[in-house]
Structures are given as C-alpha cells and as structure tokens.
Amino acid sequence: MRTPLRGPGVPAWRIWLRWTAGFLAFPIAGLAGRAASGPVDDATSALVGGIVTGAVIGAGQALVSSGRLSPLRWSAATTAGGGLGLLLGAALAGYRTDLGSLALMGAVEGVLLGMAQACALPHTARLPWLWAAAMPLLWAAGWAVTTLAGVGVDARFTVFGATGALTFSALSGVLLHHLLPVTTPGRTTRPGSLREVDA
Structure with a gap:
C-alpha cells in the first residue's frame, strides 16, 4: 500500500504556508550561532557562527519542505554554504553593520549558499x-x-532577524514551488496549480 507524501487535494498555498512558517528556524539559528561564536567581528566567529546557523536553518527548511528536500543533503549544503558564505561576506563588508554593508554581506553569502543548495536540490x-x-x-x-525594521543589527548577528526571515521564506517558497513541485507516488502537483492531478 502506497503512502502519499500528503493528502490528495491539499491546496498548494498550504504547502507554501508551511514553508513560510519555517522562518521560525531563523531566529533559533541566530541564537544558536550567537551562542557558538559570539558577535560576528572576525573570521573565526563568522565561520563558526555561519556553520552553526546554517545547520539549524538547513534542518528547519528540510523539515517544512513537505518531503521535497533531502534532510541530509540540504542540511549539509546549507551548513557549508552558510559557513563559507558568512566568512567571505562579512570580511568583504569589513564587519560593518550599515545597510549597504549588510546587503553586500548577504549577497555574497547568498552566492555561496545558493550554489551549495542548488546542488542539493x-x-x-x-x-x-x-x-x-x-x-x-x-x-x-x-x-x-x-535593518529597515529597526532591529539592532549592531550586535552583529549571524543571520537576519524574524522580519527579514519572514520576507525571505515567503519569497523563496514561491520559487521553490515552481522549481520543485510536490510529488507523490502516482501524483504530481504542477507548477502554479493548486491541486494534485494524476500523473
């Protein structure tokens, strides 16, 4: 007897909502990274903090992915990409916390993180x-x-706060659905569709 990944007829927006709710992993990851490395103000703290933060985020995203992501591969990719990305990004931004510097740091980290995660899809x-x-x-x-929400980014966190995480998760959830729709044995959810159809 085949066990479906999710019940038939479940709207795609519920899958997206579950992924978006995964933003809660980000503040948890930030606390874990902060506990492991302290403020990101040198190469060691950036690498250690990024690794710990990436591991927690990767595990959280895999958990809320509705079975679309391999927990082991995705967590490993996010751990590696997060660690190396924060190491390089923070260094290029000079460990500064103004809006432009943090955006630069995020973009650089996103390059390494994105490449690692793309390989884990x-x-x-x-x-x-x-x-x-x-x-x-x-x-x-x-x-x-x-930063624009007024969060105290001067504390040099390892990852952006809940407002940024909610924005990131909502937007990335739309992208993930179109790149990797939910599949079940004998069924598939086509990109942009709301319900499963027989394959």
Whole structure:
C-alpha cells in the first residue's frame, strides 16, 4: 500500500504556508550561532557562527519542505554554504553593520549558499540554477528588511532577524514551488496549480 507524501487535494498555498512558517528556524539559528561564536567581528566567529546557523536553518527548511528536500543533503549544503558564505561576506563588508554593508554581506553569502543548495536540490528540480541566482538577492533582502525594521543589527548577528526571515521564506517558497513541485507516488502537483492531478 502506497503512502502519499500528503493528502490528495491539499491546496498548494498550504504547502507554501508551511514553508513560510519555517522562518521560525531563523531566529533559533541566530541564537544558536550567537551562542557558538559570539558577535560576528572576525573570521573565526563568522565561520563558526555561519556553520552553526546554517545547520539549524538547513534542518528547519528540510523539515517544512513537505518531503521535497533531502534532510541530509540540504542540511549539509546549507551548513557549508552558510559557513563559507558568512566568512567571505562579512570580511568583504569589513564587519560593518550599515545597510549597504549588510546587503553586500548577504549577497555574497547568498552566492555561496545558493550554489551549495542548488546542488542539493533533487534531480527532478526544474532549472535549479534559478535557485542559485535568486539566493544573493533574497539573502540581501533579508538583511535589508531586518535593518529597515529597526532591529539592532549592531550586535552583529549571524543571520537576519524574524522580519527579514519572514520576507525571505515567503519569497523563496514561491520559487521553490515552481522549481520543485510536490510529488507523490502516482501524483504530481504542477507548477502554479493548486491541486494534485494524476500523473
């Protein structure tokens, strides 16, 4: 007897909403990264903080992905991309916390993170390079929204706050649905459709 990934007829917006709710992993990841490395003010703290933060975010995203992402591969990719990305991004931004510097840091981290995650997408993903291309923009947007929301970014966190995370998760969820629709044995959800159809 086959067990479907999700019940037939579940609207796609519920899948998107579940992914968007995964923004809660970001503040948890930020706390974990902060506990492990302290403020991001040198190469060591950036690397350690980015690794820990990436591991928590990757696990959280895999959990809310409705089975579309491999927990092991996605977590490993996000851990590596997050660690190396924050290391390089923070260094290029000079560890500054003004809006432009944080947007730059986010864009650079998004490049490495996006490439790593694109490689971790299942082979059924459509145009996975779009994910890699979008991550620099979305990660920079996360930092920009957090800064403009008045969050105390001077504390040099390892990842943007809840407002930026909500923005990032909502936008990336739309992209993920179009690149990697939910599939079940004998059924598939086509990009842009609201309900499953027989394959």
